[in-house]
Amino acid sequence: MKSFRRRLLGTLLVWIGMMLAGLFIVVLQLLPIYEGAENKSDIWLILFLTFLSALLLSAIVGNRVINVNIKPVENATETALELAKGNYLARATESNAQESVELSRTINVLARNLQEITAVRVMEQERLKTLIENMGSALIMIDRQGAVSLVNKPFLDEFNLKPEAILGKFYKEIQVPNVVENFIENVFMTETHSRAQIEFVLRSKQRNLNVYGAPVIGEHERWLGIVIVFQDITELKRLEQIRKDFVANVSHELRTPVTSIKGFSETLLDGAYKDTDTLLSFLDIVHTESNRLEMLINDLLDLSNVEQSGFEVNAQPTDMKAVIKRAIEMIQPKINEKSIQLQLEIQPVIVLGDPNRLIQVMMNLLINAVTYSSNYTEITIRLFTKEDQAVIQVADQGIGIESSEISRLFERFYRVDRARSRNSGGTGLGLSIVKHLIEAHHGQVEVDSTVGVGTTFTICLPIAS
Known part of the structure; x- marks a missing residue:
């Protein structure tokens, strides 16, 4: 650009010098005529017309020079400013001037590259946004100043929050249970990975969450903030409790008739069978408890059968x-x-x-x-x-x-x-x-x-x- 400017300035100076020299020669040629002329007004008219013609010719040539050399540079400058503003659709006009065509083409290549990079970036951001919104787990990201920079819909649904009430707010200002706030604060302060299972009551409902927190590290090991992921395990906990209750209840229900059968049979073996009335009474109890045990087992088998995936009735x-x-x-x-x-x-x-x-x-x-x-x-x-x-x-x-x-x-x-x-x-x-x-x-x-x-x-x- 500096070489181009010097050459353009030199061309204009040479043209102006040539115009002044030509005008000087014309004046020297007309000077003897002017001294001997009786009507000097004609001489002045000739000089004025000559000067006017030279000025007009200079304007035409100067305009041509500007159109060929200056305007492409201005157009390239305006395009560069638009690119700086983020308008990657802007393009420079590619003229026939040897000096400016390379500049315009270079700016256009840069604009196309920026447009492609922006399109790829937007596509990646959309993919990331779609992934975060549909990941199934609640997610919150907090920057290095402690402000919430990103949340997904599962997080907002989990804690019944609105985006405007949480984005940009300090993490201690958002309305979440204390146990959640304490976990976030621990990860934020220590800048280390952490995992825990937390339990709290929200809207009169018991909630169980598996929480994982990690620091976000950028280039050159620069700490950018933290990310917290919440996985809802409430249903798993409920099913686990049902399983425990089921095992405990089955054990209790089985133990009662088995204990009765064992106890009365041992009593009979110890000699109670010799008393006919006692024998018949104990055998009746053993028979009743056996029926109860059989009923329990049959019901358990029936329940296990109907609870199986794909169970169908003969409708x-x-x-x-x-x-x-x-x-x-x-x-x-x-x-x-x-x-x-x-x-x-x-x-x-x-x-x-x-x-x-x-x-x-x-x-x-x-x-x-x-x-x-x-x-x-x-x-x-x-x-x-x-x-x-x-x-x-x-x-x-x-x-x-x-x-x-x-x-x-x-x-x-x-x-x-x-x-x-x-x-x-x-x-x-x-x-x-x-x-x-x-x-x-x-x-x-x-x-x-x-x-x-x-x-x-x-x-x-x-x-x-």
């Missing part, structure tokens, strides 16, 4: 009225023991289901109703259609269920009245089996209960077309 058109009557026949002795009256409000309905599994469902519901009902009460069974579904209701006049316990009613081994259900020989698995079987039929089961008044189980099943 076919089934007379639901016949299913209900068959279930009543099988538990009639239990009903008679308590002198319970059955009220049947049954309409003929054909459902799409497995008759054997539906009998099992009705038996479990009726046994549950009998177990928690007092003597001389009433159980009502209703069967009717509503829209495109069959509705089955089993209503008792039993002890009822607290509203806080209804959500746990279908858990394995959960009992409203543990003493009563154990004394009746129940395993605590019946309602759990009912729930899984109804879901396998693509139906629904609901519970409505009032303490001291009674409980109503409502089942909805698809009608056979």
